[in-house]
Amino acid sequence: MRVEGDFIHINDWLLPLSWLYGLVVKLRNKLFDLGLLRQHSFSIPVIGVGNITVGGSGKTPHVEYLISLLQNRTKVAVLSRGYRRRTHGYQLAGKNSTAADIGDEPCQMKRKFRDIHVAVCADRCEGIRRLTTDAATRDTGVVLLDDAFQHRYVKPGINILLVDYHRLIIYDKLLPAGRLREPASGKNRADIVIVSKCPADLKPMEFRVLTKALNLFPFQELYFTTLEYGQLTQLFGRRQLRLDALRGKHVLLLTGIASPRQMMEDLKPYGARIEPMTFADHHPFSPKDVERINCHFAAMPTDRIIVTTEKDAARLEKLKGLSREVSSSLFVLPVHIKVMLGQQENFDNRILNYVMKHSPRPHKDS
Numbered sequence: 001m002r003v004e005g006d007f008i009h010i011n012d013w014l015l016p017l018s019w020l021y022g023l024v025v026k027l028r029n030k031l032f033d034l035g036l037l038r039q040h041s042f043s044i045p046v047i048g049v050g051n052i053t054v055g056g057s058g059k060t061p062h063v064e065y066l067i068s069l070l071q072n073r074t075k076v077a078v079l080s081r082g083y084r085r086r087t088h089g090y091q092l093a094g095k096n097s098t099a100a101d102i103g104d105e106p107c108q109m110k111r112k113f114r115d116i117h118v119a120v121c122a123d124r125c126e127g128i129r130r131l132t133t134d135a136a137t138r139d140t141g142v143v144l145l146d147d148a149f150q151h152r153y154v155k156p157g158i159n160i161l162l163v164d165y166h167r168l169i170i171y172d173k174l175l176p177a178g179r180l181r182e183p184a185s186g187k188n189r190a191d192i193v194i195v196s197k198c199p200a201d202l203k204p205m206e207f208r209v210l211t212k213a214l215n216l217f218p219f220q221e222l223y224f225t226t227l228e229y230g231q232l233t234q235l236f237g238r239r240q241l242r243l244d245a246l247r248g249k250h251v252l253l254l255t256g257i258a259s260p261r262q263m264m265e266d267l268k269p270y271g272a273r274i275e276p277m278t279f280a281d282h283h284p285f286s287p288k289d290v291e292r293i294n295c296h297f298a299a300m301p302t303d304r305i306i307v308t309t310e311k312d313a314a315r316l317e318k319l320k321g322l323s324r325e326v327s328s329s330l331f332v333l334p335v336h337i338k339v340m341l342g343q344q345e346n347f348d349n350r351i352l353n354y355v356m357k358h359s360p361r362p363h364k365d366s
Helices: 012-033 059-070 104-112 124-133 184-189 204-214 260-270 287-299 310-316 324-329 344-358
Strands: 046-050 076-080 117-120 142-146 158-164 192-196 221-229 232-234 250-255 273-278 304-309 330-333 335-339
Touching (some): 046 344, 059 104, 059 158, 059 335, 059 344, 076 104, 076 124, 104 117, 104 310, 124 142, 192 204, 221 344, 273 287, 287 304, 304 310, 324 330
Parallel strands (some): 076 117, 250 304
Antiparallel strands (some): 232 330
16 A cells, blocks of 8 residues: 655664754744845746755746746746756756756756756856846746755745645655655745645545645645656657557666656556666766666566656766667657546636736736
């Protein structure tokens, strides 16, 4: 049976360090609450999407959902930090930008949504100023802040907090014993809380238990989402495969993400024989890694295939040295979210009403 918090592991021996870390974080948040550290508001609609745990809550597919919802109504800009990029300062993504230039997740979003603005900047205030004043991007009608819940120098008009169903913050501990970036009470800053990665067959009683356990304020809205997968798409070609085509195949699951376990669990029902090859989140693949991938795949039984994530594909597509067999057998698994409990219309209207009410830009025809 799947239970909430089933991916959580606490290093009890590190709890004293977590206590010290918590003091620092609480002091910082208190300084913001008292106004001693200043938050900046902007005239343009700003929506923040983030979490209070380290990695793996599904931020990118949720940001992509918002892009799809808004892109035909106003000019969307996504602003990210651009984790592990090799550039510095503010960078605006272009059609030839790589993961090394802007980071893998921004690169993924720019490739999928070519007509939006995607920028990276560690200083989110500066990033928003550039997006709204530079000639190339001053048509921006809404800014989506990717992974900025702790970046409190910006005060979003809507703050969305993602909570992984398998790593509920109420059961986790602060770094380094657990994976919380700040105390679970940080959820009180959210306007919308989304429990992400829920099993598609979650029972009504479990929804009620989760709602009670999170103990939100009346002004906060709670939604539940689950992941849905599209057809496998060849990274270096045009072939597509249905997921049920994996039955009986030997699958090398190649990932460099924070939580690959969820993907493994989701693929099991399709009858694949999965061999995971995991790297750290945002891992920059090296020539030695390429050799390992080539050798591992060559040693697998016949009727084999490689499956990777969209995020990893942003780094893999520019790699040199992949064998011809690996290149032709490498497929990307797209993922998107579904709002559960029949609440999609409510969620969509909440976002649209805010953006349309506060956007200074002319709206596109719906």
